[in-house]
Amino acid sequence: AQKVTQAQTEISVVEKEDVTLDCVYETRDTTYYLFWYKQPPSGELVFLIRRNSFDEQNEISGRYSWNFQKSTSSFNFTITASQVVDSAVYFCALSARIHFNKFYFGSGTKLNVKP
Amino acid sequence: DGGITQSPKYLFRKEGQNVTLSCEQNLNHDAMYWYRQDPGQGLRLIYYSQIVNDFQKGDIAEGYSVSREKKESFPLTVTSAQKNPTAFYLCASSSGEAKNIQYFGAGTRLSVL
Numbered sequence: 001a002q003k004v005t006q007a008q009t010e011i012s013v014v015e016k017e018d019v020t021l022d023c024v025y026e027t028r029d030t031t032y033y034l035f036w037y038k039q040p041p042s043g044e045l046v047f048l049i050r051r052n053s054f055d056e057q058n059e060i061s062g063r064y065s066w067n068f069q070k071s072t073s074s075f076n077f078t079i080t081a082s083q084v085v086d087s088a089v090y091f092c093a094l095s096a097r098i099h100f101n102k103f104y105f106g107s108g109t110k111l112n113v114k115p
Numbered sequence: 116d117g118g119i120t121q122s123p124k125y126l127f128r129k130e131g132q133n134v135t136l137s138c139e140q141n142l143n144h145d146a147m148y149w150y151r152q153d154p155g156q157g158l159r160l161i162y163y164s165q166i167v168n169d170f171q172k173g174d175i176a177e178g179y180s181v182s183r184e185k186k187e188s189f190p191l192t193v194t195s196a197q198k199n200p201t202a203f204y205l206c207a208s209s210s211g212e213a214k215n216i217q218y219f220g221a222g223t224r225l226s227v228l
Contacts, residue, residue: 009155035216043203045158045219091157101146101165101209102173103217105157 002027004094006106013082014114021077021109023092029053031097034068034075039089039108051075082113118142121206121220127228128193128200136191136223138206144218145211147189151175152203152222161204164189165211193225201227 003026013019025034036048049059051068059066063080079086092106119140128134140147146165150158160173164183178197183189189208193200204223209215 004157037219043205043222043224045205045207047216047218050216095215100215101148101163101211102160103148103158107155107157 002029002032002094002096002102002104004092004104004106006090006092006109008109009107010110010112012112012114015084016081018078018080019082019111019113021079021090021092021111023075023077023106025073025075025092025094025104027094027096029096029098033095033100035093035095035103036066036075036077037091037093039091041088045091048077079111082111084113084115087111087113119206119208119218119220121204121223123223124221126223126225128225129228131195133192133194134225136193136204136206136225138189138191138220139187140189140208140220141187142208142218143186144208145186146209146215147183148207148209148217149173149179149181149189149191150205150207152205158205161191200225 005024032053034051037045039045056068065078067076089108089110091108094104122137148163149161152158159175161179162181164170167186170183180192206220207217209217
């Protein structure tokens, strides 16, 4: 069975603070993909990143970075120097090779960045 | 512009009424999906379709129906059998490959009158 857990329901930070959103996943498949999506107040989910299970290299894109650790089944997302525009709900998701069309979403973490 | 269009943005349903949510994509994607999102919760899969004229139930299909007559279109009908339809509905599409990314529409917010 596949499962994604985002234990942080809501996080509030002040602008320019760094913040890390946690994501823990479960799967028995050795081939799988992990995703992060952003859902701003408008509602549409915006794709941020995809990683496959064979690539544990950390990735950085501007102020965003992702730390993938198979040993702890985690795929954490860090925003450096947060901005008000980062305020949104962030979802972590998993798809496994056994059924790659089926995405398993975490419950989301709501990030509030205050000026 | 390529993308996924959902309509309407807001929809109201009277008791006992069936309503249909539209989802159209021009990304030439094979696979399409419908999700339901309740406040403070993640996305739950209602139905998905990997190819035209074929679709499968997701985790919460009861009270919903779909069709996939065209590659571009995947409408969702919320039937009167769905007793708690108030939610935010999101449509997505993907290429259907193993490493596919799902892209989402802007959603339809359904409320019961």
